[in-house]
Amino acid sequence: MVKIVLALCGLLAVAGSDNGPGMPLIMPLITEYPCKDVNDITVMLDPGFSMDERNRYYMVVHKVVPANSTVEVSFSANVNIVFTVRTTIAIRKGKYIKSQIQEGDSFTIRFSEELRGFSFKVQGTAPQLIPYLTSFSIDDVPYCNYPDSGYLDGYLNILVQHNNNKTKEELQNQCGRRKVGYSPHPPVNGPTQVGDWPWHAAVYEVGPVPNGTCHVSQKYICGGTLIANNFVLTVAHCVVLIKQSKTLNALVGLGKYHLERGDENSVEMDVEEIIIHENYQLLAFDVALLKLKSPVEFTDYIQPACLWRTETLSADDAVTGTLVGWGTTNEEDLSQTLQQVNLPLVAHEVCVLSNLRAIVHLHDAFCAGYHNNGTSPCTGDSGGAFQIFVPHMEQNVSGHVTGTWHVRGVLSKGLRSDNPSPETPDQMCDENQYAIFTDTTPYIDWILDKISYS
Known part of the structure; x- marks a missing residue:
């Protein structure tokens, strides 16, 4: 047994990081519980990891650790760990504390400050040998009395079977792909198809x-x-x-x-x-x-979308996204089947000049849609994604370009005209105005932080 002791004394122990927790930016994450008796210790496995990295995962502890406490953690095999914590001081400064622990199967960390959750990236040192959590305690009080050894084997066996012939780039694009009725062309406005x-x-x-x-x-x-x-x-x-x-x-x-x-x-x-x-x-x-409350099982009809990151595409205002939803129709009733509409992203200046009300809404947001052409989201569409298709370089056997769908924003609100139509003075949305989307790019770290510590 190799036991390592580490003391974290506030911000003096290690340098603060501006990069957020040591979590992957590729979605989705498979979430599991390494202890049968508690749900506030979770493990996240990234399906995008290559087969050489399949003994690597992220462990997140959703606990408040009092100041001057000692945490002890043990694994079934030797690991290298990148340890991330959020102290009270670090939270106020918007930073995280990171430290690296090399080659051990058991380690002790002493904290001088109160700790509001922490995570660590676990990498097994023996090839293809998955290190499982065997014990976890705070100040000698055990919190994992029934460790569930082997809980990742099933996932990893499936990944091996399906991904043996895939490149790392292909593995990282498990999100944002349709499984039913692949359509090579941009979607048209109107009804969608199942799946x-x-x-x-x-x-x-x-x-x-x-x-x-x-x-x-x-x-x-x-x-x-x-x-x-x-x-x-x-x-x-x-x-x-x-x-x-x-x-x-x-x-x-x-x-x-x-x-x-x-x-x-x-x-x-x-x-x-x-x-x-x-x-x-x-x-x-x-x-x-x-x-x-519980993880959903992915099927052909239930899949995760990818999240847009700044490096996904070069910055280009000439981008068209697709919004789907069951929003209110012209008859002012919710649509009973899922509808879709293509909306071009609009420069801030163009949006504000079209409607001065937009200027107070454009903090970490963008406009999309059309002005004075009768095409706009409506009540019930809020929360839906402005999603952009990112093509891959390869083509399938039919000659169609493949790719993934990325969430670029979420529909926040529609603008209203200062002069509503006399025929519909109380209309729920203005079909001749641009729509405002919360830009999700500035919130990537916030999203990953909440997923990590919730």
């Missing part, structure tokens, strides 16, 4: 029926996007009232095509936690995550 958008989610408000007995109501409120097997990305204004309510809960529908009618390939997942950006207000920081 076209396997990451699009329906978000529902669930609560007691007024004056009812043991009955609940279920009301569709907005859209969302599955970005990991237990997280859905949406906008804060859709779910803030649910989070504040003592009687309402959120529910997520995945794999859906019909809004109200049942779909053979869909599932409904309970939401365990609503995570709203700490700085959210009506005009800014309109982004939220929904943590599912």
